Amino acid sequence: MSTKTQILNHEEITKKINRIAFQIYEDNYDEKEIVIVGIAKKGHLLAKKIAVKLSEITTIKITDASLLINKDEPLSEDITLSIDPKEIKNKVVILVDDVLNSGKTLIYGVKYLLNFDMKRMSTVVLVDRNHKRYPIGTHYVGLSLSTTLKDHISVEFTNGKMAAFVS
Secondary structure (H helix, E strand, O other): OOOOEEEEOHHHHHHHHHHHHHHHHHHHOOOOEEEEEEEOOHHHHHHHHHHHHHHHHOOOEEEEEEEEOOOOOOOOOOOEEOOOHHHHOOOEEEEEEEEEOOOHHHHHHHHHHOOOOOOEEEEEEEEEOOOOOOOOOOOEEEEEOOOOOOOOEEEEEEOOEEEEEEO
């Protein structure tokens, strides 16, 4: 039987989202538009929250998009973007996921987006577990957490509240 231990509560995650949004704004204050692409499903939920905060603190146009990828076998199915890829042309793209474990999902997401001509790309994760097996870095991190390989990190979105757990 595994037990879950909360590592971030709703208020802590909200503070991290706010900090990440301000960091993104500071790095891109002179842009006309920023495209926030969240890896479906939880990465997109997080991306939407970052997009809302960015919209509150800046007049830069914020476009929200979802990237659908098979997290277990990224090459087994086509990766799909919820917006027309022409909408990211010459724009700053921020790729968001909830947890960085091995880096596989994030690197395949980056690989897919690199097929399109964008101005610049950055990556965001709420929790970085520091178990990378792929050469991927993150620009914005909510929490770096050293865990064992057996640990499982989950970010849960229920009834408008967010929490992160290790089990």
